[in-house]
Amino acid sequence: MEEEVAARGDHGKVRAVRTVCAVIDIVCWVFALVLLLHILLVVAGANMGNGFASFITSWAGGVDLGLDGLFTPADERMAVLLNEGVAALLWLAIGALLTNLISRVALPVDERRAWYRRSVRP
Incomplete structure (x- = not known):
């Protein structure tokens, strides 16, 4: 498969698209992990006056997508x-x-991630 990509001259494009997708994955996972860490700190009753807890709280406030008041339970x-x-x-x-x-949009069919591939045998 690498030979086909090299023959078409798409190797640089494929590499760039994969790099962009990897960066997007990393950023989104980091934001989700920061939110999960903040949830853990709050549920566990951590001291929010602590520097680390304060840093995580401020960062979580910046990446919560405006959903801070979506649910308003008493607790x-x-x-x-x-x-x-x-x-x-x-x-x-x-x-x-x-x-x-x-x-x-940017990759040929044979270069995309295969989440599920069904093989049919004759």
Whole structure:
């Protein structure tokens, strides 16, 4: 397969598209992990005056996609769990959708990720 790509001269394009998709994946996963870490700190009752907890809280506030007040249960911990949990899932979905769309538009069929491939035997 690499020989076919090299023969077509698409190796640089394939590499660039894969790099862009990898960067998107990493950024979206980091945002989701920051939100999950903030959920863990809040649910566990961490000292929010601590420098690390304060840093994670401010970063989580910047990547929560505006979902901070989506759910308003009486318990603050449950509110953080629900709101930031949905935001983390959305970041993962956004990353998957973007990389899938970019791959479908920019890569030839034989260079795309194979999430599921069914083989039929005669």
